[in-house]
Amino acid sequence: MTDVLKHENCDVAIIGAGPAGLSAATTLKRAGIESVLVLEREAEAGGIPRHCAHPPYGLREYKRVLTGPSYAKKLVATALNAGVQIVLKQTITKLEAKGVLTIASPEGLKKLTAKRVLLATGIRETPRSARLVSGDRALGICNTGTLQSMYYLKKMVPFRRPVVVGTEIVSFSALSTCKKAGIQPVAMIEENQRPTVRWPIHHATRVFAVPLFLNTRIIKILGKDRVHAVQVVDLNGDRREIGCDGVLFTGQFTPESALARMSHLELDYETGSPAVDQFNRCSDPAYYAAGNVLQPSPDSDNAISIPIYYTADNLPQPVEVAGQCWHQGRITAEWIADDLNGKL
Amino acid sequence: MTTQQHNMHTLNDNKSGNTSFLASGDIAVIGGGVVGCAVARKMALEGASVILIEKAADILAGASKGNSAILHTGFDAPVGSLEWECVQKGYHEFLEIRESFNLPLLKTGALIAAWTEEQEAKFTGILQKGSDNNVKDLRLLSRSEVLDLEPRLANSIRAAIAVPREYVIDPWSTPLAYLQQALENGGQALFNAEVTGGEFNGTSWVLNTKRGQVRAHHVINCAGLYGDILDQDVLGASEFTIKPRKGQFVIFDMAASQLLNSVILPVPTERTKGIVLFPTIFGNIAVGPTAEDQDGRDDASVDKDNLEALRAQAIEKIPALANIPVTATYAGIRPASDSSGYQVIENSDRNWITLGGIRSTGLTSALGLAQHVHQLLAKQGTNFEAITKPHVPCIPNLAEHLPRDYETPGYGEIVCHCEMVTEREITAVMEGPIPAGSLVGLKRRTRATMGRCQGFYCSARLAELTKGKFAVPLGVGDADD
Numbered sequence: 145m146t147d148v149l150k151h152e153n154c155d156v157a158i159i160g161a162g163p164a165g166l167s168a169a170t171t172l173k174r175a176g177i178e179s180v181l182v183l184e185r186e187a188e189a190g191g192i193p194r195h196c197a198h199p200p201y202g203l204r205e206y207k208r209v210l211t212g213p214s215y216a217k218k219l220v221a222t223a224l225n226a227g228v229q230i231v232l233k234q235t236i237t238k239l240e241a242k243g244v245l246t247i248a249s250p251e252g253l254k255k256l257t258a259k260r261v262l263l264a265t266g267i268r269e270t271p272r273s274a275r276l277v278s279g280d281r282a283l284g285i286c287n288t289g290t291l292q293s294m295y296y297l298k299k300m301v302p303f304r305r306p307v308v309v310g311t312e313i314v315s316f317s318a319l320s321t322c323k324k325a326g327i328q329p330v331a332m333i334e335e336n337q338r339p340t341v342r343w344p345i346h347h348a349t350r351v352f353a354v355p356l357f358l359n360t361r362i363i364k365i366l367g368k369d370r371v372h373a374v375q376v377v378d379l380n381g382d383r384r385e386i387g388c389d390g391v392l393f394t395g396q397f398t399p400e401s402a403l404a405r406m407s408h409l410e411l412d413y414e415t416g417s418p419a420v421d422q423f424n425r426c427s428d429p430a431y432y433a434a435g436n437v438l439q440p441s442p443d444s445d446n447a448i449s450i451p452i453y454y455t456a457d458n459l460p461q462p463v464e465v466a467g468q469c470w471h472q473g474r475i476t477a478e479w480i481a482d483d484l485n486g487k488l
Numbered sequence: 489m490t491t492q493q494h495n496m497h498t499l500n501d502n503k504s505g506n507t508s509f510l511a512s513g514d515i516a517v518i519g520g521g522v523v524g525c526a527v528a529r530k531m532a533l534e535g536a537s538v539i540l541i542e543k544a545a546d547i548l549a550g551a552s553k554g555n556s557a558i559l560h561t562g563f564d565a566p567v568g569s570l571e572w573e574c575v576q577k578g579y580h581e582f583l584e585i586r587e588s589f590n591l592p593l594l595k596t597g598a599l600i601a602a603w604t605e606e607q608e609a610k611f612t613g614i615l616q617k618g619s620d621n622n623v624k625d626l627r628l629l630s631r632s633e634v635l636d637l638e639p640r641l642a643n644s645i646r647a648a649i650a651v652p653r654e655y656v657i658d659p660w661s662t663p664l665a666y667l668q669q670a671l672e673n674g675g676q677a678l679f680n681a682e683v684t685g686g687e688f689n690g691t692s693w694v695l696n697t698k699r700g701q702v703r704a705h706h707v708i709n710c711a712g713l714y715g716d717i718l719d720q721d722v723l724g725a726s727e728f729t730i731k732p733r734k735g736q737f738v739i740f741d742m743a744a745s746q747l748l749n750s751v752i753l754p755v756p757t758e759r760t761k762g763i764v765l766f767p768t769i770f771g772n773i774a775v776g777p778t779a780e781d782q783d784g785r786d787d788a789s790v791d792k793d794n795l796e797a798l799r800a801q802a803i804e805k806i807p808a809l810a811n812i813p814v815t816a817t818y819a820g821i822r823p824a825s826d827s828s829g830y831q832v833i834e835n836s837d838r839n840w841i842t843l844g845g846i847r848s849t850g851l852t853s854a855l856g857l858a859q860h861v862h863q864l865l866a867k868q869g870t871n872f873e874a875i876t877k878p879h880v881p882c883i884p885n886l887a888e889h890l891p892r893d894y895e896t897p898g899y900g901e902i903v904c905h906c907e908m909v910t911e912r913e914i915t916a917v918m919e920g921p922i923p924a925g926s927l928v929g930l931k932r933r934t935r936a937t938m939g940r941c942q943g944f945y946c947s948a949r950l951a952e953l954t955k956g957k958f959a960v961p962l963g964v965g966d967a968d969d
Contacts, residue, residue, distance in 0.1 A: 185905055235894070235902050248908065252897035271942035273816045276738075276799075278791040281818065283927065283960055286947060293948040300951050300963035325967040368786070369960040389964065398813070402906070402940060405743040413811045 145189065145220075145230045149249055149256065154179040156480060157245060157258035159236050159403070162191020163466040164435025164473035165264035166219040167205070169228040171477035177484060181258070182223065183234040183247065190216025191266060192289070193466055195296035196317060204467040213296070215466065239407035243430040260430055260480050263404060263418060264473060267436035269314070270396035272365075277393075279365030279374075284390035288318040291392060295325045303390025307374050308332040308354065309362055311339035312395035313465075319352045328353075330388050333360040333376060340395070365391055399437045415439040423479040423488060424472075434476035435469035510700035511676050513537035514872065516693065517708045518683050518718060520544070521552035522854045523846055524710035525663040526578075528670035528677075530858035531708075531865075535872035538675040539702055540667065541695070543682030545925030545959050547667060548660060548932065551712040552850070554737065554788065554820020556764055556777065557659035558751060559593070560852040563623035563651055564614065571830045571849060572621055574856030581855040582657070588880045589665045591658060592887030594769050598654035598751035599634060601805070602646045607755035614649055614755070625652050640747040640806050654751055658769045658886055659851055660932035665883045666854070668921055672879035678702070679925060680959075683711075686722045688838045695722075706839045706870065708861055713785040713823045715831075715844040728831040728844050732785050733824045735777020738798045739816040740809055741940055742888070744773040747808050765802055770907070770935060771888030772815060775802035781824075788819040815940045822847045832860065836868050881921075884913060886935050903953070904946045906939025914953055926958050 155177050158165045161184035172180045188194065193201055196212030203209060206218060223230065238246035243258040269287035284303045294300050304327055308318060311334040322329055332354050339346065339356070349356040357376070363383065364375040373385045404418040405411055410427035412419045418426045418433045425432050482488040513536070517528045520542030528540040542549070559582060562575035586593060602608040611628065618626040627650050634648045635641060671677060678699060686695040686707070695702045711718040719726035745767060754762035765775050775798050795817050803810045825831055825845030830853075833842040841864060843857055850857075865871075885892065893899055893913045900911030917924055917933045924930035927937070927950070936950060937943040943950070951962035 185902060187901055233901050235905060235908070237908070248894045248902065250897065250899060250901065253895050268941055268944045271944060273942050274814045274940075276790075276792045276795040276814065276817065278789065278793075278795075280787075280789045283962065284964075287944050289944045290947045293945070294951055294963060295967050298948045298952050298963075299967050300948070300955075301965060301967045302947070302951070302962065303964055364789070364791075370964075400941075402741070402743070405741070411811075416813070 145224065145232060147231070147233050148251060149183070149231045149234055149247065149254055151179070151181060151256060154181045154256065154258050155484060156180050156260045156262060157243070157256055158182045158262045158264055160184065160191065160264035160266055160435070161189035161220070161230055162264060162266050162435065162469065163193065163219060164266075164469040165191070165262065166223045166228070166473070167470040168262055168264060168434055168473035168477035168480070170223045170226045171474045172481055173226040173228050175478065175481035177481055180228050181256075182228055182230045183236060184230060184232050185235040187232055189220045189230050189232065195292040201466055205470050219470070236403055239403055239409065239431065241408060241428055241430070258430075259484060260432060262476065262480065263426070263431065263433040263437055264435045265400040265403060265437045267397045267399050267439070269393065270398050272391070272393055275393065275396070277365060278363060280367050282365065282367035282369060282371045284367070284371040285365065286390070286392060288314050288321070288392065288394045291318060292321050295321055301325050301327055303327065303371070303388075303392075305330050305388050306390035306392045307362070307386055307388045308392045308394060310334065310394035310396065311341065311356070313341050315394040316341070316348045318392055318394050319348050319354060323352055329392070331355050331357055331386050333357045333362065335359070335361045362391070397436070397439075399439055401437055404433075423483070424476045425479070425483075432476055432480055434473045438472070508701065509703045510681075510697065511539045511678060512703035513539045513676070514704060515539070515706045515708060516541055516695055516702055516704035517710055518695075519550075519710035519712055519715075520547035520667065520677070520679075521550055521710060521712045522548070522663040522666070522851050523712070523843055523857055525666040525670070526854035526858040527708050527710055527843070527861050528675055529666040530855070530862055531872075532670040532673045532675040533875055533878050534862055535874050538670055539704060540670065540675065540677040541681050541683060541697060541702060542677065542679050543698070545679050546929035547922070548663060550714070551821055551823045552659075552663060553928070554735065554818050555659055555848070555851055556737070556766055556774070557656055557768060557851065558598075558764070558766065559655040559657045560849055561623045561651060561653050562849075562852075563618040563621055563626060564756060565621055565849070566829060567617065567620045569829055570832060570860070571853065574830070574853035574860060575849050576622070577856030577859050578853040581859070582662075582852070589669075590882045590885060591662055591665055592769055592885060592890055594656040594767060594887065594889060596654070596656050596750050596767055598651040598753050599629070599638065599648040600651065600753045600755060601634070601641070601648045602755055603644060604646070608646050610755050611647070611649055618651070623651070623653075626650065638748065638750060638752075640808050641752070642805055642807055651753070656751065656767055656769055657851070661883050661886055662851065663854070664922065664933065665881060668881040668883070669879065671921055672881055673875055677922065683718060683722070688840075693839065706841070706865065709840065709842040709844070712846070713821060715823065715842060716825075719842055723835065723838065723840060727833050728825045728827060730785065730844070731824045731826055732782055733822045733847075734780040734782050734788065734819055735822060736780075736790050736794050736798065736819040737774050737776030737817065738795055738802065738814055739768070739818070740773045740775075740802070740812045741815045742771045744809060744812040745771050745888075747806050747812075748773050752805060763798065763801055765805055769887045770938065773809070775799070777820065785821065788821055790817045790819050813940065816938065816942065832857075834864055884916065903949050904934070904936040904939065906941050906945075907935035909934045909936040911953070914950075918954065918957060923957070926960060927954070927962060930954065
């Protein structure tokens with residue numbers, strides 16, 4: 145692994161060193177593709193699992209149960225062993241036709257031309273602003289990703305008594321992080337009449353002693369410097385205040401597709417992902433996409449299945465668990481290899 | 489806190505050496521908004537020893553924190569008013585000095601857009617007013633001319649008036665530059681120093697602040713949303729009452745930048761300039777402000793209904809915005825007053841000048857108001873010896889259309905990926921002459937957390953980089969393990 149990009153050309157450039165990008169890179173090397181570069185903007189490879197310390201990770205890939213950080217390390221090691229080159233602190237600022245990338249790196253701006261480019265930039269939760277939530281703009285409002293990176297990477301906490309908004313899989317993960325970090329959420333609220341994922345949410349709210357309020361919606365955040373309460377309203381229109389020192393907005397995942405959005409590539413406006421064909425190939429055939437950045441259309445035939453223990457009949461576009469990203473990275477890499485060999 | 493040596497051009501009896509004062513000088517400027525920063529700069533350049541007193545931990549904590557960042561020509565100002573005069577002077581001075589400060593300018597031009605027959609009927613009056621206000625380059629555009637310029641506008645548009653010299657500037661770096669120049673030329677700034685009272689002894693003021701006493705010959709009240717209360721508290725009466733008016737804004741993702749080049753102004757009503765669609769210097773498209781009268785002077789909260797209405801109005805005017813995510817929302821509070829127009833009140837018996845009711849146009853007019861203050865003082869016979877070769881600070885560029893820090897090697901790492909903010913920029917701000925006093929202060933100086941993820945990725949790193957430096961920190965502490 146290096147911080148210095150020396151190449152000006154390569155066979156495949158993969159943007160993002162998370163599960164999808166790393167598994168694609170490994171697969172490409174194993175398929176005999178010579179020059180495979182993974183470009184990662186962070187100072188460390190591994191992606192989101194680096195700060196998800198809870199299992200289960202790795203069931204599909206390594207046939208064993210791992211925590212996020214050890215899973216991330218294993219993915220990186222596997223890729224390096226296969227001969228993948230991972231370059232850290234490389235931020236792509238521009239995608240152009242024919243696989244021409246502009247890259248900001250600590251050594252300055254660079255250009256890289258790749259025969260094929262794979263977008264594996266992942267996903268993030270929708271922040272408060274894009275949800276258009278009313279109220280003050282105080283400190284203590286964040287997403288699960290922020291909480292987890294703050295706690296697992298820096299051992300800091302953004303609040304002690306937050307209200308947790310949402311009941312997705314990630315909300316469960318958030319409760320588990322809170323417990324580890326000594327944070328006691330004062331409430332978990334869900335706008336709908338049922339949790340987004342029924343199990344493990346009911347179970348989790350019992351285990352973590354967090355009261356779950358269904359049919360409850362946040363109508364206002366209160367707090368001058370830091371959050372001190374939220375106003376909520378229920379189905380009957382009854383309003384009340386819950387004292388808290390933060391608001392944790394969980395889930396409502398949105399593809400991290402800014403690069404595609406700012407480029408010549410076509411976007412699927414329904415999902416926010418780059419538009420792709422049956423080979424996960426973008427509107428410019430030099431570009432592919434895989435992993436969480438590629439959310440399946442709700443009505444698409446080949447929507448990826450959800451592992452049984454997360455299944456709920458009301459699950460909206462879910463964030464893919466790492467194993468599915470890994471799998472999708474692998475099959476997309478096979479298509480890219482076929483493409484480079486003139487066989488697609 | 490920066491405290492620099494006073495320059496040599498102070499009044500003689502000012503060098504009291506009395507250690508019981510937190511600071512003493514020729515002029516105390518109360519309020520670190522854009523007007524206060526501009527007045528501090530002007531008077532420091534004119535040779536006065538200036539003390540800027542701000543109650544918050546950082547500048548721009550009140551009215552100046554949220555505005556539409558437009559550099560106005562004054563085409564629609566009340567004819568012959570002080571506001572018009574200050575807008576014109578401020579506009580010209582900004583264009584004269586901005587390059588020396590490295591302050592950006594986005595030459596957007598504006599279009600006053602008519603979507604209905606009623607709006608179009610007001611065009612004659614607007615053109616006449618522009619001409620009366622000495623803005624001679626307004627011109628009428630037909631529907632097809634408008635659509636040639638702005639092809640993404642909804643084609644229900646009827647016509648527009650072009651205002652070619654309305655521009656967009658950086659709303660936060662600009663006042664920061666003014667204050668920094670004041671400090672580099674002998675001024676001082678005191679933060680967390682709310683003024684609680686004061687006494688005038690016939691020649692000078694002793695102001696009580698929460699940090700101690702400040703002595704100055706002259707006081708310039710630039711307290712914005714609290715200007716009337718300050719006059720009441722210290723002078724015993726105020727000639728005007730602030731009527732806070734909130735304006736909410738919605739910011740669209742940078743992908744929207746391809747959809748609009750100009751500032752799209754509505755045909756104004758009696759009460760407000762109306763809702764504007766505008767490119768920001770940071771590469772986004774914004775829509776706002778609302779105009780909501782309220783009692784609270786600090787209540788810059790947003791509300792879902794208004795935000796949704798703003799978004800809908802933006803989409804109505806540029807349909808392609810429907811596919812662009814919202815990046816951020818914010819609100820500002822304009823210090824409107826009970827009488828229209830600026831309230832510049834000279835209390836020459838007591839060496840006190842109040843600059844009140846500076847509403848939407850303050851960002852443009854601030855430099856003009858500062859010139860006006862200087863003239864008022866000169867007329868009273870208060871003269872200083874202007875600095876012949878003033879220091880000019882070079883302000884780091886945050887504008888998207890100009891080279892950013894990350895394009896130069898050696899930046900360490902990119903901390904905020906959405907807005908491409910480097911570790912080098914953050915370190916420079918935290919160690920700079922006016923260090924950020926809060927996360928929002930850091931955001932205004934660097935763009936960190938301003939972008940589409942709103943801190944999802946970078947909050948942890950920022951919490952680490954700013955640990956122990958903000959009164960209200962990002963992290964409430966270390967985790968209990």
